[in-house]
Amino acid sequence: xxxxxxxxxxxxxxxxxxxxxxxxxxxxxxxxxxxxxxxxxxxxxxxxxxxxxxxxxxxxxxxxxxxxxxxxxxxxxxxxxxxxxxxxxxxxxxxxxxxxxxxxxxxxxxxxxxxxxxxxxxxxxxxxxxxxxxxxxxxxxxxxxxxxxxxxxxxxxxxxxxxxxxxxxxxxxxxxxxxxxxxxxxxxxxxxxxxxxxxxxxxxxxxxxxxxxxxxxxxxxxxxxxxxxxxxxxxxxxxxxxxxxxxxxxxxxxxxxxxxxxxxxxxxxxxxxxxxxxxxxxxxxxxxxxxxxxxxxxxxxxxxxxxxxxxxxxxxxxxxxxxxxxxxxxxxxxxxxxxxxxxxxxxxxxxxxxxxxxxxxxxxxxxxxxxxxxxxxxxxxxxxxxxxxxxxxxxxxxxxxxxxxxxxxxxxxxxxxxxxxxxxxxxxxxxxxxxxxxxxxxxxxxxxxxxxxxxxxxxxxxxxxxxxxxxxxxxxxxxxxxxxxxxxxxxxxxxxxxxxxxxxxxxxxxxxxxxxxxxxxxxxxxxxxxxxxxxxxxxxxxxxxxxxxxxxxxxxxxxxxxxxxxxxxxxxxxxxxxxxxxxxxxxxxxxxxxxxxxxxxxxxxxxxxxxxxxxxxxxxxxxxxxxxxxxxxxxxxxxxxxxxxxxxxxxxxxxxxxxxxxxxxxxxxxxxxxxxxxxxxxxxxxxxxxxxxxxxxxxxxxxxxxxxxxxxxxxxxxxxxxxxxxxxxxxxxxxx
Numbered sequence: 178x179x180x181x182x183x184x185x186x187x188x189x190x191x192x193x194x195x196x197x198x199x200x201x202x203x204x205x206x207x208x209x210x211x212x213x214x215x216x217x218x219x220x221x222x223x224x225x226x227x228x229x230x231x232x233x234x235x236x237x238x239x240x241x242x243x244x245x246x247x248x249x250x251x252x253x254x255x256x257x258x259x260x261x262x263x264x265x266x267x268x269x270x271x272x273x274x275x276x277x278x279x280x281x282x283x284x285x286x287x288x289x290x291x292x293x294x295x296x297x298x299x300x301x302x303x304x305x306x307x308x309x310x311x312x313x314x315x316x317x318x319x320x321x322x323x324x325x326x327x328x329x330x331x332x333x334x335x336x337x338x339x340x341x342x343x344x345x346x347x348x349x350x351x352x353x354x355x356x357x358x359x360x361x362x363x364x365x366x367x368x369x370x371x372x373x374x375x376x377x378x379x380x381x382x383x384x385x386x387x388x389x390x391x392x393x394x395x396x397x398x399x400x401x402x403x404x405x406x407x408x409x410x411x412x413x414x415x416x417x418x419x420x421x422x423x424x425x426x427x428x429x430x431x432x433x434x435x436x437x438x439x440x441x442x443x444x445x446x447x448x449x450x451x452x453x454x455x456x457x458x459x460x461x462x463x464x465x466x467x468x469x470x471x472x473x474x475x476x477x478x479x480x481x482x483x484x485x486x487x488x489x490x491x492x493x494x495x496x497x498x499x500x501x502x503x504x505x506x507x508x509x510x511x512x513x514x515x516x517x518x519x520x521x522x523x524x525x526x527x528x529x530x531x532x533x534x535x536x537x538x539x540x541x542x543x544x545x546x547x548x549x550x551x552x553x554x555x556x557x558x559x560x561x562x563x564x565x566x567x568x569x570x571x572x573x574x575x576x577x578x579x580x581x582x583x584x585x586x587x588x589x590x591x592x593x594x595x596x597x598x599x600x601x602x603x604x605x606x607x608x609x610x611x612x613x614x615x616x617x618x619x620x621x622x623x624x625x626x627x628x629x630x631x632x633x634x635x636x637x638x639x640x641x642x643x644x645x646x647x648x649x650x651x652x653x654x655x656x657x658x659x660x661x662x663x664x665x666x667x668x669x670x671x672x673x674x675x676x677x678x679x680x681x682x683x684x685x686x687x688x689x690x691x692x693x694x695x696x697x698x699x700x701x702x703x704x705x706x707x708x709x710x711x712x713x714x715x716x717x718x719x720x721x722x723x724x725x726x727x728x729x730x731x732x733x734x735x736x737x738x739x740x741x742x743x744x745x746x747x748x749x750x751x752x753x754x755x756x757x758x759x760x761x762x763x764x765x766x767x768x769x770x771x772x773x774x775x776x777x778x779x780x781x782x783x784x785x786x787x788x789x790x791x792x793x794x795x796x797x798x799x800x801x802x803x804x805x806x807x808x809x810x811x812x813x814x815x816x817x818x819x820x821x822x823x824x825x826x827x828x829x830x831x832x833x834x835x836x837x838x839x840x841x842x843x844x845x846x847x848x849x850x851x852x853x854x855x856x857x858x859x860x861x862x863x864x865x866x867x868x869x870x871x872x873x874x875x876x877x878x879x880x881x882x883x884x885x886x887x888x889x890x891x892x893x894x895x896x897x898x899x900x901x902x903x904x905x906x907x908x909x910x911x912x913x
Contacts, residue, residue: 183268194273201265208255208262210243258283263630264608274608277488282605367486369431372443376484377452381492381570384597386590387456393500397471400587402576402594403456408446408478409499410510410563413543415441418517418870419877420538421524424567428493428537429485441540445563446478446498453481453493457501458571461579462665463716465700471579472665473503476511479571490569490601493537497563510546514862516562517873519676521861523566525853525880526673531651532644533673534568539873551693551910560866568672570602574717575665581720591724599637602670606633606640627734634726635735642714642739644671649710650746654754655849656682656779658703660692660909664713678909681852683897684776685769691855693910707747711739754783755826756844758833767822775811775819778896780852782807787844789823790837791830800824849883850894855909856901857893 182198242255261282267273274282370376381403388404390396398404417440422432434440442448449455457474464472478501480493496519497511516539523536542561549556577594580587599607609630629636648671652659659666660678668674680691687704695701701709718732727735748760755765772782788803800823801808801816808819830840853876861872879893887893901907 182270184270194270194275197265197273197276197279198270200276200279201262204258204262204265208243208258209241260609261605264605267608274604275488278604367429369433370429371431372434372437373451375428375430375450375452377454377481378484378490379454379482380490380597380601381479381482382454382456385594388459388502390502393502393504395500395505396502398459398473398502399583400590401459402590403458403479404502405455406457406478406499406501407449407455408495410446410497410542410561411544412442412445412447415445415447415543416541416870417441417444418513418539418541418562418865419520419873421536421877423524423881424535424537427485427489427535428483428491428567430537435538440538444495444538444565445540445542446495450480455480457503458576459503459579460573460575460665461582462573462575462663463578463713464663464665465695465698466712468582469663469665470582471503472575474501475504475507476501476509477566477571480565492568492570494566494568494571495563496566497542497561508546510542510561511563512546512548512559513541513562513865514559515677516564517862517865518679518858519566520564521858521873521877521880522676522679522853523673524877525883526657528881528883529651529655529849529852531655531657531673532648532671534566534571534668537565537567539564550905568668568670568674570598570668570670571674572598572602572669573665573674574667574669574713574720575663576669577717577720577724578664581723588724591720592726595634595637595721595724595726598669599633603637603640606636609633609636627731632727632731634721635728635731638714638718638721638727638731638735639738641669641671641717642735643742645710645714646707646739646743647671647746648673649706650743650750652706653703653747654750654847655852656685656703658682658689658691658701659706660690660695660701662701662706662709662713664716667710667713667717669717680855680907682779683854683901683907685772685779685782686776687769687773691908693904693908696908707743710743711736714739750847753847754786754844756787756833756835756840757829758835761829764822764825764829768826771815771818771822775808775815777807780849781894781896783848784845784850784894787841787848789827789830791827791833791840792837793827793831795827797824800827846884850886851879851883851890853880854897854901855906856897859901859906 182195184195261279264274264282265279385402386400388398388401390398391405393406393409417435420435425432425434437443439448443450455478457478459471459473461468461470462472463469476498477494477496478498480495482490482492484490497516498509500507500509520536520539523533526533527535540563542563544561545558546561547556548559572594577591580590580594627635629639645667652673657673658680659673660680661675666675678692678694680689682689682703688699688702690696690699690702692701699705715732715736718727718735721727722729722732748762751765752758752760755768757764771777772779782804785804785807789800790803797820800820804819804823808816811819833840835843857876861876864870864872876893879887879890897907
């Protein structure tokens with residue numbers, strides 16, 4: 178009876194979620210080191226859940242941690258494990274998550290723990306034990322689910338048969354935010370489906386209010402989250418340009434489907450997908466800091482949502498498929514140039530381990546589209562194209578802002594949309610809110626405490642804030658500049674979304690912006706991205722506050738959490754990039770200043786830095802030899818400054834106790850050799866516009882392995898040629 182759920186004790190019958198209760202007890206055993214019934218305690222304290230409950234606030238949580246760990250654990254990770262336990266330990270079985278959802282929550286926490294392999298870098302004991310604690314809980318869950326009954330059916334399933342489609346969606350957005358090794362399953366035993374067999378499940382259409390009108394006339398759409406619309410782009414002999422087999426894998430799609438003669442017609446919208454249900458989203462947004470009112474999917478049309486064999490929800494969307502009610506004065510189309518950039522960067526950012534929307538395929542339409550790329554009154558015809566984007570959701574900050582801005586009549590839509598989002602994409606928060614078991618409060622002092630367990634919307638805002646902070650910290654780490662960080666381009670799932678005039682840093686310039694429209698004020702330049710992220714989160718929070726879902730104190734707390742999360746993540750990233758074991762603000766700050774002064778290539782420099790050895794016997798005149806390829810055209814004075822920095826850096830390396838070989842492997846695992854430089858995109862675009870798609874496909878393959886040396890592909894790591902600095906290559910407008 179130690180792990181038995183209340184319903185089993187009361188009725189003698191097991192329900193589909195009784196095993197979830199038992200796993201919650203397992204988690205608290207893992208955290209506390211105590212059995213569910215402890216005979217060494219007094220009678221009224223013997224129940225594990227009873228005596229743990231009073232210690233789960235932030236100040237006293239350490240009192241329940243297993244003393245045998247001797248402080249070698251991450252308090253934050255242990256607290257998050259306890260939150261997962263709370264979700265499992267609701268007395269009402271209906272309020273508990275499914276076991277598959279629990280696994281997703283634990284996996285997410287496991288991936289949040291920043292740790293390098295011990296053989297590569299001797300990480301702090303705290304991080305290693307945080308990893309071990311959570312990793313063990315995953316192993317425990319795997320073993321536990323293997324011996325319990327299936328929550329989906331009472332009959333025995335045959336070995337190797339695919340799991341039945343779940344009635345509920347996936348537990349989290351983990352598979353989007355993971356690195357490439359986590360997002361693609363490589364499980365050859367999984368059934369691969371034809372397009373006709375995809376498991377469609379249209380929750381957005383089913384659960385949210387829609388536009389009663391069905392025309393595509395540009396107009397204000399009131400009291401609705403979407404408008405039904407079908408793809409309408411004209412096509413003539415559409416061709417498949419490029420595709421992603423790893424995205425097909427997460428959709429359970431057989432890669433042989435790309436070979437179908439009708440595939441380009443299906444993914445240009447010319448032929449309907451069986452089971453699909455198309456619509457365009459309604460949203461608003463702040464553009465360059467000014468409220469722009471209704472925006473919406475002006476040329477993006479969702480084909481529908483599907484559930485894969487892991488019960489993960491994925492939305493397929495065609496960008497450039499024709500007009501919608503949100504097109505305003507535009508044509509709803511896209512050109513090959515911008516579509517190649519979006520496809521390649523979606524997959525490149527994913528391969529760098531950064532959360533992002535994905536891209537399944539790109540097809541040409543066979544028609545020409547007129548575009549004024551520089552807004553100078555000189556439009557030209559370009560090949561039309563359509564990219565199929567994939568994400569667990571394309572909901573944005575602006576999806577909530579538009580309804581909050583429209584006043585009392587639409588405020589209930591904000592709540593409805595928030596409930597929908599939490600239910601389908603943050604279900605752990607919903608379970609935590611309904612649970613009558615454990616909770617904890619945050620903040621310093623009782624008067625300033627913010628109890629996130631008492632308001633799921635506040636807890637959600639904090640998670641959105643932290644995901645956004647983590648995302649932007651990762652951008653800063655690889656030198657990525659989004660270019661158009663309007664609130665309608667901010668994902669509530671913490672994904673990189675809407676690839677327009679983006680750019681990776683070449684020469685390190687904190688004021689770099691790849692967007693010609695942003696040049697006057699450089700609002701969205703590289704250095705400003707963290708602050709803009711915070712401002713955007715604040716606007717999103719104001720929308721929730723207007724709908725009375727959160728209060729001012731909760732909003733301020735979310736912004737504080739954004740700031741602390743960003744700094745923690747950014748410092749950890751930069752510490753890894755320079756191969757140190759602890760953050761050295763002065764050393765890293767001086768490095769970045771010197772890189773800016775000498776216009777050092779951001780990517781190549783950090784890759785070369787791993788060649789610096791900790792050997793103190795290297796003569797001063799040879800210290801800069803490993804960095805020679807990055808430190809170009811520097812004078813004597815600057816050479817002395819760099820030599821001084823390298824000497825101090827070498828001293829830090831010597832004190833770390835890590836061998837040069839181990840450090841090099843570790844640094845090269847976080848400092849990419851290959852990034853999607855704009856000139857590489859342009860070279861592929863130039864060839865594709867002449868009908869040759871091989872360079873696009875080759876570039877995709879290189880960008881799928883950014884951290885590997887890839888012998889024979891060194892040309893893709895070269896510095897930009899002179900022609901790369903012309904307008905339209907290094908900088909672009911929003912026009913596409």
